[in-house]
Structure formats: C-alpha cells, structure tokens
Amino acid sequence: MWAFINKLRSPKWFYAISARLQPVFWVAAAVLLLVGSVWGLAFAPADYQQGNSFRIIYVHVPAAFLAQSIFVSMAVAGLVYMVWKIKIADMAAAMMAPLGAAMTFVSLFSGAVWGVPTWGTWWMWDARLTSMLILLFLYLGVIALRGAFTSRDSASRAASVLAMVGVINIPIIKYSVDWWYTLHQPATFTITGRAAMPMEMWAPLLIMVLGFYSFFIALTLMRTRSEILRRESNKRWVRELIGEER
Amino acid sequence: MSGSESHLSVNDDRSVSRREPGGGLAVALWATLRRDLTLLMRRRSEVLNPLVFFALVITLFPIGISPDPQLLATIAPGLLWVAALLAALLSLDSLFRGDYDDGSLEQLLLTPQSLPMLVMAKVAVHWLLTGLPLALMAPVLGIMLSLPAGSYLILALSLALGTASLSLIGAIGAALTVGLSRGGVLLSLLVLPLYIPVLIFGAGAVQAAILGDGAMAHLAILGALLALALMLAPWAIAASLRISING
Numbered sequence: 001m002w003a004f005i006n007k008l009r010s011p012k013w014f015y016a017i018s019a020r021l022q023p024v025f026w027v028a029a030a031v032l033l034l035v036g037s038v039w040g041l042a043f044a045p046a047d048y049q050q051g052n053s054f055r056i057i058y059v060h061v062p063a064a065f066l067a068q069s070i071f072v073s074m075a076v077a078g079l080v081y082m083v084w085k086i087k088i089a090d091m092a093a094a095m096m097a098p099l100g101a102a103m104t105f106v107s108l109f110s111g112a113v114w115g116v117p118t119w120g121t122w123w124m125w126d127a128r129l130t131s132m133l134i135l136l137f138l139y140l141g142v143i144a145l146r147g148a149f150t151s152r153d154s155a156s157r158a159a160s161v162l163a164m165v166g167v168i169n170i171p172i173i174k175y176s177v178d179w180w181y182t183l184h185q186p187a188t189f190t191i192t193g194r195a196a197m198p199m200e201m202w203a204p205l206l207i208m209v210l211g212f213y214s215f216f217i218a219l220t221l222m223r224t225r226s227e228i229l230r231r232e233s234n235k236r237w238v239r240e241l242i243g244e245e246r
Numbered sequence: 247m248s249g250s251e252s253h254l255s256v257n258d259d260r261s262v263s264r265r266e267p268g269g270g271l272a273v274a275l276w277a278t279l280r281r282d283l284t285l286l287m288r289r290r291s292e293v294l295n296p297l298v299f300f301a302l303v304i305t306l307f308p309i310g311i312s313p314d315p316q317l318l319a320t321i322a323p324g325l326l327w328v329a330a331l332l333a334a335l336l337s338l339d340s341l342f343r344g345d346y347d348d349g350s351l352e353q354l355l356l357t358p359q360s361l362p363m364l365v366m367a368k369v370a371v372h373w374l375l376t377g378l379p380l381a382l383m384a385p386v387l388g389i390m391l392s393l394p395a396g397s398y399l400i401l402a403l404s405l406a407l408g409t410a411s412l413s414l415i416g417a418i419g420a421a422l423t424v425g426l427s428r429g430g431v432l433l434s435l436l437v438l439p440l441y442i443p444v445l446i447f448g449a450g451a452v453q454a455a456i457l458g459d460g461a462m463a464h465l466a467i468l469g470a471l472l473a474l475a476l477m478l479a480p481w482a483i484a485a486s487l488r489i490s491i492n493g
Contacts, residue, residue: 145436176442
C-alpha cells in the first residue's frame with residue numbers, strides 16, 4: 001500500500017505505467033461502445049409505451065452515471081492530493097472536471113430531448129433534472145475557481161477543498177430537492193419501466209455504461225499524461241523524452 | 247551559568263504557555279468578536295446596505311410581476327427567502343476582505359489559538375449584523391407582499407436559523423476567493439448551489455405555516471442543517487483561509 005502510494009508520487013512512474021494501461025482502456029471503450037450502441041439502437045426491442053424514443057436511455061443513463069461518479073472521484077482525488085500531496089491526483093482531478101461537466105450537460109440535454117416525446121415538454125422541474133442542473137453548477141464552480149488563481153498550487157488546493165465541500169453537499173442537495181419536489185408538485189409524470197426492464201433492453205445498457213466508464217478512464221489517463229508533460233516540462237526526464245522523440 | 251539560567255527561563259515560559267491555551271482561546275474569541283463588532287459598527291453603511299438591498303429587491307417584484315395582492319401572497323414566501331438569501335450573499339465578499347487587505351488576517355492565522363474557533367467568531371459577527379437584521383426586517387416586507395397572517399413568526403424564525411447556515415457556508419466561498427482581486431461573481435457561483443437546501447427548507451417552513459401544518463418539521467431540518475454546518479464548515483473555512491494566504 002505505502003510502496004504503491006510512494007510510487008504514485010513519481011510522475012515519471014505514472015507516465016510509464018499509464019502508457020501501458022491506456023491502450024487497454026481505449027480498446028475496451030471502442031469495443032463496448034460500438035457493441036452497446038449497435039445492439040441498443042438497432043436490435044433491442046422497442047418499448048411498448050414509448051416506442052423507439054426510449055433508446056435515448058443508452059446515452060442518457062451512462063452519462064448521468066458518469067456525471068455523478070466523476071464528481072466523487074474528483075473529490076477523492078482532491079482528498080488524496082491534500083493528504084499525501086500526490087500531484088498526479090490533482091492533475092487527474094483537473095483533467096476530469098471538464099469531462100464531468102460535459103457528461104452532466106449530455107445527460108441534461110438527452111433528458112430534454114427524451115422529454116419531448118414522453119412528457120411533451122423540453123424541461124420539467126423534476127427532482128432528478130433539478131439536482132443534475134445543480135450538479136452542473138457545482139462543476140462549473142470548481143472549474144472557475146481553479147481558473148481564477150494565478151498560483152497553480154493555490155488553485156489545486158482551493159479546487160480540492162471545493163470538490164470535497166461539494167461532495168458532502170451532493171446527497172443533502174439531492175434529498176432536499178426530492179423533498180421539495182414531493183412537497184410542491186404532485187408526481188404528474190413518472191418514468192415508466194424502470195423497475196422491470198427485460199434482459200434484451202438491460203444488457204446493452206450495461207455494456208454502454210461499462211463503455212462510458214472505459215472511455216472516461218482512457219481519456220483521463222491520456223489527458224493526465226499530457227498534463228504531466230506540461231507541468232514537468234523543465235524536468236530532465238521530460239526533456240530527455242521529448243529529445244528522444246524528436 | 248547565565249546560559250543555563252536563560253535556558254531554564256525559556257522552559258518556564260513554555261510551561262506557562264502550555265497551561266494557558268484554555269483561557270487563551272476564550273480571550274482570543276472574545277477579542278475577535280469585540281474587534282469585528284466594533285469595526286462593523288464604525289462602518290454602518292456596510293451593515294445597512296444588505297438591508298436596503300433586501301427592501302429594494304422586494305420592491306422590484308410587485309413592479310415587475312403584478313401588484314395583485316392574491317398573486318403576491320402565493321409567491322411571497324419564496325420571494326422573501328430568495329431576496330434575503332441574495333442580500334446575505336452580497337455581504338459575504340467583505341467578510342474577510344478588509345482583514346486580508348490590511349494584513350490582520352495573517353496575524354489571525356499566526357495566533358496559537360485554533361483557527362476554526364476564531365473563524366467561528368467572525369462568522370458569528372457576520373450573522374449578528376446581517377442574518378439577524380434580515381430576519382427581523384422580513385416580516386415588515388411580508389406585510390407589503392400581503393403574506394398571509396400566522397406565518398410572520400415562522401418567517402422570522404426560519405430566516406434567523408437559515409441565515410446562520412448561509413453565513414457558515416458562504417464563509418467557505420468567501421475564504422476561497424478572498425485572495426482573488428475580482429472574486430465577487432465567482433463567489434456567488436461557488437456558494438449559490440450550496441445554498442439550495444437551506445432555501446428549500448426555509449421557504450418550505452413559511453409555506454407550511456401558511457397551510458397550517460408542518461412548519462416545525464421544516465424548522466427542525468433547518469436546525470439540523472445548521473448543526474451540520476457548525477460541525478464541518480469551520481474546518482473548511484480555516485483550510486481555505488490558509489490556501490488564500492499562502493497563495
């Protein structure tokens with residue numbers, strides 16, 4: 001455990017190990033996303049109530065999953081950075097934030113598109129939509145705070161603190177929005193077919209979720225690698241590496 | 247010989263300071279409270295501005311929406327709460343700004359007393375001079391919005407409880423942005439999403455009081471939120487201040 005944490009301190013070691021891990025996740029992401037989307041969009045049976053429009057689920061649900069787990073991983077990375085001063089964790093957190101915000105937006109947008117055929121409106125102040133919108137604002141806050149500092153060290157620590165504060169608040173916000181929704185608006189629409197979903201619909205969804213996660217890991221590894229090169233650009237090993245490749 | 251004596255006296259000093267912190271903390275807390283109160287009372291406009299802002303925003307709504315008392319009465323709880331929340335937000339930027347500019351914030355960080363506790367004293371002053379006056383003023387504006395009778399006490403209570411949480415949560419944002427020259431808009435972006443649970447239960451308490459049931463449950467949850475904020479926020483504020491000062 002400690003040996004592993006000590007190794008993580010070295011950007012050079014991470015750069016080497018991620019070079020081997022990265023292709024695995026890219027291949028996994030490509031295969032899973034291809035299989036999942038073809039199966040889900042072309043072969044899975046249409047929903048008996050929603051028809052073909054339910055197929056948005058294959059983008060909507062994985063994006064929503066990622067949106068939430070990226071924020072949690074960002075906060076965990078922030079904690080690791082604050083406690084053990086591991087720079088890699090902060091670089092990864094910085095690289096994750098825009099992807100998390102993008103995924104939150106994708107899930108909101110696909111939800112809006114899905115809302116037109118099922119609810120007959122682009123936007124509803126539904127509890128889940130509202131908490132996702134707030135999550136998007138939390139992401140934008142973390143990104144903006146990181147960008148506002150001129151000193152990179154302060155920016156990293158401030159963003160870590162805000163991510164941790166945010167992650168404590170996410171469940172509170174979620175439950176209070178649920179409470180608010182049940183209090184102010186009777187459930188006029190419920191998303192049907194959530195509990196009982198047949199295997200043929202469920203399996204491609206699972207594959208898509210796994211594919212989205214692989215894509216997230218692969219992209220984060222790639223972006224963290226280039227961030228390592230950028231931040232360590234005056235170190236000897238990076239110069240040697242770039243010299244070699246030239 | 248004289249060297250060993252001075253060595254002894256250093257040891258003595260240390261043992262004295264080791265025994266002291268219990269009393270030292272209370273003294274430091276009291277000093278911080280009194281200093282901040284005095285400073286703010288000498289700049290009264292800073293205390294009054296959020297209140298004037300509160301009244302102004304409330305004036306905008308009947309002009310912008312409709313002067314119809316029935317319509318205003320239905321939206322009054324939410325309006326009063328949102329306007330009070332924005333007024334509290336407006337006053338946050340100055341919470342640590344003056345101390346940061348004149349360097350006394352650095353002195354606060356250097357004191358041997360626990361920083362989270364000292365920060366609590368500053369937040370308490372902020373609540374005493376913004377949250378509490380807003381809560382006391384809200385019923386008057388409630389009359390202007392023809393808020394239904396019987397909800398006035400709950401309105402003031404919910405605001406008094408809620409603004410304490412708002413001050414604590416907002417202080418985290420203020421501490422994070424105090425080192426930035428133009429942190430104002432960023433501060434609202436950071437803090438407003440975190441204010442939403444307090445807004446929901448605060449406005450909900452007033453709604454419940456109008457409907458005649460369940461206001462106490464809402465107030466209890468507001469109290470729970472405050473307890474949670476009291477427990478966690480001081481540490482986050484202290485850590486954020488350290489980041490802002492070192493950066």
